[in-house]
Amino acid sequence: MIVSAEPSIEELKERKVARHKCKESLLFSTRYLYKKIYRRRYIVRKHHQMMAEALEKVFKGEITRLIITIPPRYGKTELGVVNFMAHGLSLNPSSKFMHLSASASLALENSEKVRDLVKSESYRELFPEVRIKNSTDSKAKWYTEAGGGVYAAGAAGQVTGFGAGQTADDTEDTESKSVDEFISELEQKEGFAGAIVIDDPVKPDDADSDVKRLRVNNRYYSTIKSRLNSKKTPIIIIMQRLHELDLVGYVLSVEPDDWTVINIPALWVDEAGELQCLDPTKHTVADLVKMENSEDVEVRIVFQRQFQQNPKPREGLMFPMQDLQFYDPKLIDVEAQSEYSFSYTDPANKGGDSLASPIGRLIGDKIYLPEIIYSKDGTELVGPRIVDMIVRHKCEAAEVEANFNWYQFGGELRDQLAEVWEDCDMRLIKNTTNKHTRILAQKAFITKRFVFRSDWQFCSKDYRAFILNLTEYREIQDGASKNVHDDAPDAAAGMAKYFRAQFAHLW
Numbered sequence: 334m335i336v337s338a339e340p341s342i343e344e345l346k347e348r349k350v351a352r353h354k355c356k357e358s359l360l361f362s363t364r365y366l367y368k369k370i371y372r373r374r375y376i377v378r379k380h381h382q383m384m385a386e387a388l389e390k391v392f393k394g395e396i397t398r399l400i401i402t403i404p405p406r407y408g409k410t411e412l413g414v415v416n417f418m419a420h421g422l423s424l425n426p427s428s429k430f431m432h433l434s435a436s437a438s439l440a441l442e443n444s445e446k447v448r449d450l451v452k453s454e455s456y457r458e459l460f461p462e463v464r465i466k467n468s469t470d471s472k473a474k475w476y477t478e479a480g481g482g483v484y485a486a487g488a489a490g491q492v493t494g495f496g497a498g499q500t501a502d503d504t505e506d507t508e509s510k511s512v513d514e515f516i517s518e519l520e521q522k523e524g525f526a527g528a529i530v531i532d533d534p535v536k537p538d539d540a541d542s543d544v545k546r547l548r549v550n551n552r553y554y555s556t557i558k559s560r561l562n563s564k565k566t567p568i569i570i571i572m573q574r575l576h577e578l579d580l581v582g583y584v585l586s587v588e589p590d591d592w593t594v595i596n597i598p599a600l601w602v603d604e605a606g607e608l609q610c611l612d613p614t615k616h617t618v619a620d621l622v623k624m625e626n627s628e629d630v631e632v633r634i635v636f637q638r639q640f641q642q643n644p645k646p647r648e649g650l651m652f653p654m655q656d657l658q659f660y661d662p663k664l665i666d667v668e669a670q671s672e673y674s675f676s677y678t679d680p681a682n683k684g685g686d687s688l689a690s691p692i693g694r695l696i697g698d699k700i701y702l703p704e705i706i707y708s709k710d711g712t713e714l715v716g717p718r719i720v721d722m723i724v725r726h727k728c729e730a731a732e733v734e735a736n737f738n739w740y741q742f743g744g745e746l747r748d749q750l751a752e753v754w755e756d757c758d759m760r761l762i763k764n765t766t767n768k769h770t771r772i773l774a775q776k777a778f779i780t781k782r783f784v785f786r787s788d789w790q791f792c793s794k795d796y797r798a799f800i801l802n803l804t805e806y807r808e809i810q811d812g813a814s815k816n817v818h819d820d821a822p823d824a825a826a827g828m829a830k831y832f833r834a835q836f837a838h839l840w
Contacts, residue, residue: 352459356423357519359392360385363416369455380597380611384413387595391567392424392522396593400581401571402642403597405533407611413571414532415446418483421525422451423460426479429527431497431560435536437487441472443532444485448475481527488534488549488557488580498566499526528567529560531580537639540575541647550583574644582644599640600625602794616640622790630655643805651772651808652822656780659787660701667694667701668726675831676723676731676757678746679824680739681709689799689824690719692726693783693832698839700832701784707795707802707821712742719746724754732831735761764827769810772822775829782832782840783825799824 340348355362360377363385367375380403390396403409414432421428432447434440450456451463462479469476474495476482484495539545561568570581578586585592600621603609608618624636630647633654637643660667671694678690690706704722708715723731731750733743743761750759764771786792789800802821833840 348458353519355420355459356522358385359388359412359416359420362420362423363412366416366419366450366453366455370450370453378612380407381412383595383597384409387593388413388417388569389522390593391528391569392421392525393518394521394524394565397565397567398588398592399567399569400585400592400594401569401597402574402581402594403571404599404611404640404642405573406615407597407599409571410443410532413569414443414530415450417569418447418530419450419456421527422463422477422481423456424523424525425481425527426460426463426477427481427499428525429481429495429497429499429562430483431495431529431557432483432485433488433529433531433534433557434485435488435533435539437473437485439533440485440487444475444483445472447483448472488531488552496560496562497527497529498562500562526563526566528569529557531557531568531570531572533572534570534580535572535575537573537575537635540579540638546576546579549580550578553580553584554587573639574642575638577644577646579644596642598642602797604794606791606793608791625790637805643801645805646807649808650804651776651806652780652803654804657804658699658780658784659789660784661787662703662792665701667696667703670696671701672696673836674726674728675828676719676726676728677824677828677831678719678731678733678743679820679827680712680734680742681820685709687798687802687820688715689820690715690722691799691824691828692722692728693828694726695832695836698782699784700782700828703786705793705796705799707799712745716742716746716749720749720753723750723757723759727754728757730831730835731757731759732762732827733759734764734827736763762827768819768823771830772806772819772826773808775826775833778829778833778840779825783829 351365355365360381364375364377384401384403387396387399387401391399401409401413418430418432421430432440432444434443448465452465464478466476466478469482472485474482474484534549535546570584572579572581574581576582597611599611599616600618601609608622610616610618610621621636621640624632624640627633627636634645634647637645673695675693676690677693678688681688687707687709691702692704693700693702704726706715706718706722733746735743740761747759747761750757785800786796789796799821803825806819806822
């Protein structure tokens with residue numbers, strides 16, 4: 334008979350420290366248990382840190398509605414579903430979780446992983462108080478002896494007989510505790526009582542089916558939200574974007590102010606203007622750029638949706654990438670060949686908008702765009718950048734849209750420019766026609782006469798953001814399909830209008 338040795342005093346001390354650290358940090362707990370169970374390191378990357386930081390705020394009650402959008406196969410389920418629920422049970426064994434996924438089989442598989450983790454020897458050594466009832470030990474629904482547990486089902490299926498979180502009578506007044514300056518962060522986390530966790534509620538193949546997509550969206554409001562035991566019970570949606578009106582797009586259109594959104598694209602531009610990727614062992618920058626520039630339209634759509642969290646439609650775009658013209662800056666010296674240089678600035682009119690300020694240089698009957706400022710920075714930062722850009726390109730003229738509260742900004746910009754470059758005629762203009770009408774009127778001119786940099790992905794984060802915004806603009810603006818931010822196409826339309834008026838003989 335094999336008799337297991339009792340742990341030594343040192344081992345008990347190590348477990349006590351590990352227990353405390355695991356309860357303090359979801360990321361530490363994930364790494365610790367992963368190493369214990371699988372005998373290898375859990376590699377932490379930037380996106381894991383971003384996810385963990387947001388999920389910690391859920392545990393503390395600081396966020397009750399959380400959306401995390403992230404590419405597939407980047408560990409979102411391991412950290413955001415399996416370890417999140419196991420960590421919640423370690424904080425409070427009476428926590429009640431509802432887990433939903435695209436299919437019941439996927440949800441059951443994740444539920445089984447949580448259950449196996451909680452039943453593992455490494456977990457039980459740290460949290461012996463978390464015990465699963467033998468009488469309810471199934472993948473679809475299982476309970477702890479403290480009354481917590483997990484219920485798993487398909488997002489579009491029946492969801493009955495289980496409530497997530499705890500009722501107000503079952504929990505302490507966490508709101509009054511949160512204002513107590515003496516409460517520790519761990520004590521704050523231990524007030525956590527469970528959540529609804531939705532992971533990839535729609536399959537990629539079903540995303541363009543209105544029937545299947547809407548079945549999930551309608552189920553969210555008709556059934557899923559009714560499963561909350563308290564209005565303070567968190568709801569977490571973790572998914573790859575698949576359609577403009579997938580579950581994320583839908584809830585943001587209905588409850589835009591309720592949700593905290595953590596958007597994690599696979600490819601992005603850092604502060605130095607360099608392209609970066611989430612995890613080079615999965616996809617390098619070169620891999621992702623190749624997908625972004627693929628000749629296969631379907632590959633480009635999948636890349637924007639699932640990898641960039643930018644769910645572009647398959648049709649109906651006003652400026653699809655394949656319709657734009659590009660030039661190689663290494664082969665064409667735009668500054669030396671241009672006959673005229675012009676700057677157009679469209680300030681940000683509302684929250685979330687970006688100021689767009691492209692430079693247009695006329696060569697023959699084409700307008701080349703060598704540089705673009707596209708930024709959400711304040712006027713005190715972006716104003717000097719615009720002036721510097723106008724001076725460097727020796728612009729003969731410039732226009733600033735001065736609608737709403739931007740007249741003062743335009744005047745200040747004109748005064749700053751006059752001090753350093755007197756040869757530029759800067760004018761403040763007001764547009765009175767509908768923005769979409771203005772853009773639509775210049776569509777053909779922009780696609781036929783504008784020439785953008787072929788290295789737009791790499792030359793600057795501003796240029797890249799401008800092109801992405803331009804190429805996601807819809808031809809038809811209606812209802813939920815209406816573009817929220819149209820800064821790039823509006824600035825392009827303003828520049829097109831100027832050149833068409835000043836050089837009408839060329840066109």
